[in-house]
Amino acid sequence: MGGNLKITLQKCRKSYVQQECNASRNVICEHCIECANGFYANNTCGANYGNDRLDTECVLCPENAFCPGTTEFQQPLLCSEQRCAANQQVATLCNATHNVTCKACQANSWSYAGRTELGPCLCNAGYELQGVLCVACAVGKARQANYNNSIVCETCAVGTFTSVSATITCSTCSKCAANQQVATLCNATHNVTCKACQANSWSYAGRTELGLCLCNAGYDLQGGLCIACPVGKARQANYNNSIMCETCASGTLTTQTATTVCRSCSANCELNVSLVKKIADFTGTYSTTDYYSTAMGGSSRISWLAYANSIGATYFNINAEGWGGVFGNFGESGITLAYIEFTLPSG
Secondary structure (H helix, E strand, C coil): CCCCCCCCCCCCCCEEEEECCECCECCEEEECCCCCCCEEECCCCCCCCCCCCCCCCEEECCCCEECCCCCCCCCCEEHHHCCCCCCEEEEECCCCCCCCEEEECCCCEECCCCCCCCCCCEECCCEEEECCEEEECCCCEECCCCCCCCCCCEECCCCEECCCCCECCCEECCCECCCEEEEECCECCECCEEEECCCCEECCCCECCCCCCEECCCEEEECCEEEECCCCEECCCCCCCCCCCEECCCCEECCCCCECCCEECCCCCCCCHHHHHHHHHHHCCCCHHHHCECCCCCHHHHHHHHHHHHCCCEEECCCCCCCCCCEEEECCCCEEEECCEEECCCC
């Protein structure tokens, strides 16, 4: 035999030995099979398993696992261990062929870390889920929960309100201050509004219902106004608008408007000049000298009759001599005082 036989050994890369090298041929290699998605390699192709004669052994991915496909030994990845981070939601579920994919939460929502199931993130308090969006609670509604998307915004309860959107908790309705009345009631969408009491009235602090303030004593409610009691009437109450001004009882009187209590009449008339002057001062129409005279038929009669006409009163007990009725002499001057009986008009 002539010269020496030289044999070069070849190592297979990403392949396995199908036939070994011998005197007449080199080693024969075959490329390793790469397992497809949904399968996992149960061995490593080309590893030293009985002279490198093993191809990749691909096995179907089990349920609830993810198998990315490879030529090297790898156990299936459990889907339960593939989770989204905080404030992310699942975009696609983990399955045999691909891992879970995640995306950011929708606006006005949040999520805990570790989600593995499809579904929108949890709406923040003050927002509710409509479709896949978190929408702000409307004016007059609120939502405190932020852990359950099935809880929706709820209308504010009686005695509470909110005048803004995206409210978490409704506010307690306010109350009017002293000497104010309610202008508009508090409801779910706005607070109570107040205004000053009508003239000649008052109110305690803390009102929440519609209604006029309470008329002061000496006034009664007519329409929406507190009107002064007329002469001859009085009203002591100041806590109940249904109580009206009442005519003074027998034996009492009032000569002024807005009277709270009628006063008692005098027991006897004083037949003297000072009394006549008091009458004159009360009428405020004529001077005191016009109301008494030293002779019947003087200017006194004319003035009294004129005053009676001016107030719409009827009169009687007057004779042709000018006075009639009762006369009396008093004082050192011998002045005579007479009287006329008047019937005052109604009211």
